[in-house]
Amino acid sequence: MAIFKKILSVLIRISISIVLLFFLFREVDKKSTLEILRHCDIYLLLLAFCVLFTSTILCLFRWEMLLKATKILLPLNRVIMSFSGGIFFNLFLPSTIGGDVVRSIDLSTHTKKPKEVLATVLLDRLSGYVGLVVISFLSVFLGRRFIQDKSILVAVAVIALILIAALLVLFNNFIYSKINLFLHTPNAGRIRELIKGLHKEIYYFRDKKRVLANNLILSLLIQALLPLAFYITALSLGVKINIMYFLIFIPVVNAITMLPISIGGLGVRENIIVIFFTGVGMSHNLALAMSLLNSFFVFIFGLIGGLIYVLTLHHRRLQRHKPSSI
Helix, strand or coil, X not given: CHHHHHHHHHHHHHHHHHHHHHHHHHCCCHHHHHHHHHCCCHHHHHHHHHHHHHHHHHHXXXXXXXXXXXXXXXXXXXXXXXXXXXXHHCCCCEECCCHHHHHXXXXXXXXXXXXXXXXXXXXXXXXXXXXXXXXXXXXXXXXXXXXXXCHHHHHHHHHHHHHHHHHHHHHCHHHHHHHHHCCCCCXXXXXXXXXXXXXXXXXXXXXXXXXXXHHHHHHHHHHHHHHXXXXXXXXXXXXXXXXXXXXXXXXXXXXXXXXXXXXXXCCHHXXXXXXXXXXXXXXXXXXXXXXXXXXXXXXXXXXXXXXXXXXXXXXXXXXXXXXXCC
16 A cells, blocks of 8 residues: 555656646747757857756765765765765656655665664755755845845745754754654654654764864855856856846755655746746746756766666675774
C-alpha cells in the first residue's frame, strides 16, 4: 500500500508538470520562440553555462566542507560520486531537492553513518536557503523601486519566515523540546528518535562558527551566480533588462521550486518565470526561451551527473574504503 501511494504521488507530480507546461506552451508562438532560440548569442550562452557550472561546483565543495566538519573524511572523488547522483535524480524526483535523498542514502551506505550524512545534507540545503533569503532581502532593499507587484514582497517575507522557523527548531533547544512534546504518541517512536538524532547532529554545528561562516559565504556566492546566469542568458537573447529584476525574482523562483509540487520543479519554474518577467515588460516568448535555456543547462548537468553515477556504480560496490575518524 505504501509503495502504491509513493507511485501515485510521483504520477500526480508528473501530471502537474505536464499540465503546467501544456498551458504554458499553448499561450506562446512556437515558431517565434524557436526563431529566438535560433538567433541567440552562442558565446554568451556558453558564459551562462559556465556560470551555472561554477555554482554547481561550489555546491559540491560546500557539502564536502560540512562532511569534513563531522569527521567524515572521504576522497573528493567519492563525494563527487554521491553528489553527481543527487544532481541526476533531481531531474526526476519531486521538487528541486529530491536528489538530496539519493546522495544521503548513497553516502550513508558507504560510511555507515546515516545520521551524520543526513545532517550534512540538511544543513547544506539550509545553508543554501539562508543565502537565498539574504540575497532576496538585499535585492529587494536595493531594488525596491523596481518592484511593482507587491506579491513579490509577500513571497520574500514568507520564505524568510520559513527560514526563521527552521533555524529556531534546529538550533534552539527550548523550542525544539516544546515541539518534541507533540511527538510523544504511541506511533511516533521511530520518527521521534530519528528527529532527535538529526537534531543532535545538526545542533553539533552550533559551535562550528567558522565552518558555518564559510558555508554561508559560499551560499551567498552561489545564490548570486544563479540570477547572473539568467541575466547573461537574457542578454544572449537580445534582452536588455536591469539585473536587479533577476536578483529579486530568481531567488523567489528557486524557493518555490523547492516545494514538492512537480518533478524537478519542471513546469512550476517556467510558469513563474514567465509571470514575473512578462510583468516587467519582457515578452512571453522571450521569457519562456530564457527559462527553457536555463532548464536545458540543468538537464545537461543532470545527464553528466547521471553518467558519472552509473559509470562508478561498480566501483562504489567494490569500495572498501573506510573514512578516517579523528
